[in-house]
Amino acid sequence: MMGGFGIPSFRMSCLRLTSTAPVSLNRRRLIRPLATSCSAAAAKNKKEKVIVISGPTGAGKSRLSLELAKRLNGEIISADSVQVYRGLDVGSAKPSLSERQEVPHHLIDILHPSEDYSVGQFYEDGRQVTNDVLNHGRVPIVAGGTGLYLRWFIYGKPDVPKASREITSEVHSELADLQRDGDWDAAVHLLVKAGDPSAQSLAANDWYRLRRRLEIIKSSGAPPSAFQVPYDSFRENFESDEADAVDINSASDGLLESKSKDLDYEFICVFLSTQRLDLYRSIDFRCEDMLLGDDGILSEAKWLLDLGLLPNSNSATRAIGYRQAMEYLLKCREQGGQCSAQDFYTFLSEFQKASRNFAKRQITWFRNEPIYHWIDASKPLENVLSFICDAYQEQNGNLKVPESLCMKKDITNHREVMRLKTYRTKNRHFVGREDCTDILHWVRTQAQTTRTSGMKSLDEFSYAR
Template structure:
């Protein structure tokens, strides 16, 4: 019916429980939600989310945007939470943090683990605090699972009681001390979580958490539905079963108009990237830069080893860059504080390769996150800032990226694909054997 020029639906209208046209029933449900929530959107508070692969420039973009919008930054980086891990996580400088308030930076010692569930609680609390203070929350980082839970919510997994936590720690403590990962995995598999065998090696936190969930609920973690899955399935239904509702979608993807209306904030999500070859070059140069000076990533890796931590043993020491640097310094110590130029270049190669592979995984992950608008990071920063700033102030529930700023989610052509496959690193600072002599001298003095 038409009421004052607005199309409404009778609340008494219902499909029979077993409809003869199930696809029509689902289509009607999504269309009704879209019409009802279009007016409600104006009342929802806006949250900006900026992501991108490592080395894409997202942190700089977020910092400059926060200055323009009177914003505060919430870090969605799984390494920036740790004190002392500054260079390898590209942490904002003290001056930048004075200029713009940052949240969830330097909140833990590297010996402590930090989970996606903890991030969800901390980031949501920080966001609420920023909004209550009349400022704009800008969430920035490249940890995909952190951002997915932040936007869509976390699964309703039971929290373990202190008794169960203590019991699990006792069961796994000796196995962890003996580094008997395989036996620990089999213990959890027998307890009821067959997917434990697919966990990354030495991910003791997730293994413990799996056993806690089984003991608390009688079910493995996979039995608990993740909110994101529901949004994704709704979006897929709207696209495949209702082409007309897909045409109404201003994002160009059925998932957003049919499901983002149910989110508690108005999320404006941007993914900053550039052409893959340019990104790879930027990452390689960035890795080199982290090794320059007296207080580079090797110094931070030394501090982790001196603190009694081992590479790949917890969240902090698994981080790309730190793991490779710790392993390299550990080998140097075993050799009496000695390293050849060839050994250094092997470490640098592994560091750069791991960083590029991480960027590739980030691109793959966010390619499937349809709520993000992809922006071309090679464009002038001022142009990108002006677009996001204008979109924030003129927001009416829809967003279209202009053609000159739009970045394709996929590799554009076969030629680019061939160039990526044949890519070879060309360093700027470390080219010849003597270019790393100052690092080898530092190792001989400090790693005996």
């Protein structure tokens, strides 16, 4: 398949499929007519099962989830903070239309890029869709790499008050001028003065979280830190009991099973990853792939700019890939479209580095999640599928990943550590100056068009794709 720039384009996946033969599985087991009252009560009170598939960017979550849904009569619930936006397809590695027709997908393409989406809203939407899927007799498969979304979905959301329209409007008015002027330090000082000293730990220019914190203070009179977080309670209790256990290695699975009984569903959580060097190479190649063709991530970034959005101004434009692409295109526009090959390679390098760093943060985040079972994405897909299907069918809830599929959470090999420290990107498509000629021509052409003629409505953009 050739991209619009005349460069071969194809998708990568870490998982290897060795067989596509379907496995026939029944979602529910029948209770025998002569079952005792105890066993009947246990069956009645047994929680519904929900599968959660996560992992760093580029590990192969989408493919695994799709194949799993086919075998288990499942539906996929996206836990991706970018896939919720219409028009942001390439940069979010959104499932194709054919894949969504093959298996039902939820929480994809539900918002315009100018709208914000919060973890609290995902919790409400995700739980509602999960219940709907279960009520239809199908298996919910929650798939994505947005750690906070999944944490709230599994453990529950903090009991933080929702701001009224009046308070939301008041906060917006207080911060509007500061955000327009880019005076982040003054906004943080305002929040600290209102009663949230931890505001200084916020990531720079994260206006959404700053606004939300101010709303919480005005709604409750207390900062967000004053409210109990279900995940923190779960982890603290788990670690406390684990420390008291005589044999920690043998006790961990049992303790986890015991603590998990407090959760709303019986979760089967899988974290899919691979050796860090292989993951980094895959991410670098995937970033290149996203730039191929006339309808790649640069085209989507241009559309965001034509909508009047600026990089890093809201949830959609903060997303990795889109922020870098928008900044690159803005620079090219400022120069009248006269961007050099060096400018392009600088942008590509920043895009790849940001993506690798994001994957590293994802691994660190999920390393602290005791409920996940780590699986090596480089293993044959058939083996991984069989393990998860068997785990879903298992009745005792004591899940253990076989050594042949197990992925270690930490890097213990000194040689691998040294190779990571000296890692350098080796591009596959964009190697020399001449390799980006078509992209530079496209950028020049687009920069020379007026904003009015270049603007598209959402419907026009979607139709054109």
